[in-house]
Amino acid sequence: MPELPEVETVREGLKLYLEGQxxxxxxxxxxxxxxxxxxxxxxxxxxxxITAISRRGKYLLLEVSNGxxxxxxxxxxxxxAIHSTHGFPHYISEKRHQHDHVVxxxxxxxxxxxxxxxxxxxxxxxxxxxxxxxxxxxxxxxxPLGNGFDEVYLTKQLKKRTSPVKNVLLDQKVIAGIGNIYAxxxxxxxxxxxxxxxxxxxxxxxxNLVIAIREVLNDAIKSGGSTLRNYRSIAGNLGYFQHQFSVxxxxxxxxxxxxxxxxxxxxxxxxxxxxxxxxxxx
DNA sequence: ACATGAGCCTGTGGGC
DNA sequence: TGCCCACAGGCTCATG
Numbered sequence: 001m002p003e004l005p006e007v008e009t010v011r012e013g014l015k016l017y018l019e020g021q022x023x024x025x026x027x028x029x030x031x032x033x034x035x036x037x038x039x040x041x042x043x044x045x046x047x048x049x050i051t052a053i054s055r056r057g058k059y060l061l062l063e064v065s066n067g068x069x070x071x072x073x074x075x076x077x078x079x080x081a082i083h084s085t086h087g088f089p090h091y092i093s094e095k096r097h098q099h100d101h102v103v104x105x106x107x108x109x110x111x112x113x114x115x116x117x118x119x120x121x122x123x124x125x126x127x128x129x130x131x132x133x134x135x136x137x138x139x140x141x142x143x144p145l146g147n148g149f150d151e152v153y154l155t156k157q158l159k160k161r162t163s164p165v166k167n168v169l170l171d172q173k174v175i176a177g178i179g180n181i182y183a184x185x186x187x188x189x190x191x192x193x194x195x196x197x198x199x200x201x202x203x204x205x206x207x208n209l210v211i212a213i214r215e216v217l218n219d220a221i222k223s224g225g226s227t228l229r230n231y232r233s234i235a236g237n238l239g240y241f242q243h244q245f246s247v248x249x250x251x252x253x254x255x256x257x258x259x260x261x262x263x264x265x266x267x268x269x270x271x272x273x274x275x276x277x278x279x280x281x282x
Numbered sequence: 283a284c285a286t287g288a289g290c291c292t293g294t295g296g297g298c
Numbered sequence: 299t300g301c302c303c304a305c306a307g308g309c310t311c312a313t314g
Contacts (some may be wrong), residue, residue: 003307034290034309058308076308077292099292118291120308136309163285172309180307240307248307270286273305 002074004144004177005217006240007058009224010080013238015053017082017110018062022049027103029096034075034122037102044068044125045104057140057176067128071137075120082236083111140176144213149175151207158198158206165201166194166274169213178213181248182220184275186213188247193281194267194274247275255280 002010026042038044048064055061062070072078083091091103091111102114102123114121126134141157142149157174158165168174169183178186187194189212192205201209220243227241246256251266255277262279 006307073308075291076306116291117293118306118308120291122309161284167285170308182307271288272307 002058002076002078002240003179003182004055004058005182005220005224005243007055007060007074007177008221009228009241010074010238011053011055011060012225013082013228014060014062014080014112017084017112018050018104018106019053020049020051021110022047022107023064024105024107026105028101029103030101030119033078033101033116033119034073035124037123038125041070041123041125045070056137057143057172058179059137059140061131063128069126069128069131071122071124071126071134072114073122073136075116075118075122077118078114078116078121079240080238081113081115082238083113084109084236139173141172141174142176144175144177144217149210149214151203151210154210155203155206158201161198163198164194164269165192165196165198166269168198170272175213177217180272180274181245182213182216184248185216185246188276188281189216191280191282194269194276196282247277250275 023045025046028037028042031037045064048066048068050062051065052063053060054063058073060072062072064070091113096103097113097115099115099117100113101116101119104112106112131137142153158168161168166183166187169178169186170180184194186209190205190209192201192209223243224241228238247264250264253264255262255264257277257280260277260279262277264275265278267274267276
């Protein structure tokens, strides 16, 4: 579920409550999410101070004072909740919510819970000097909001591929952080058919696509930021936010392009839903 | 090298 | 109401 904008929103929320704070203890209630959790996870994190929280694609990276990194991926259904001593409901261990798998107790009394019904998320601990070679991070492609992501890079990547351009946008080795929602949204905004073969997207449209991807992701991050401020005042839940999508999950609704009279279509590409406007996207 | 499909899990919503 | 099925925003692995 969470794509780059949602993960970025979670990062901002965690940063507010975790950065500079010391972990008193970690309780783990499951041995395995997507993969086994490191057996030493709880022990390695206790008494560590969280020095920085960053993001790479859909991965969160928490740096702690002994130089280790806690790597987190939210999978499809992972989320964090904050239980601080001021404002939010206190964490009561006897009332642990279903699917709360990992609970971080900070020295200052704040409790951060990780909840994940489908257990498609992951957590791992990596030494700082091994971060560069960590396989799951090493293979990631360009950050779409970074400086290096431009027409030259995307053209080069798309030229190599004959599969539908939508599938290439989902490939984390090409662009890190785009998922099924923002792939559809970006292509609609750029006026590109999701079925178009990647290597046949015209030069001009690749330029449009770079801009569209940036805009779509930045708009969603803005929307997440405002939701985050809402959540903070309500429940402290760092989950996902409602965003007004142009095409995603809009099958049968009118296309939002001015003067376009077409209805949004849904197709399935490699087992996943794609939404697009048959008139605006060629 | 590339593409495809199965599998990991649980929850939800629609149709009957 | 309950039951069954399809489906869900991610990723990896095996296979072709």
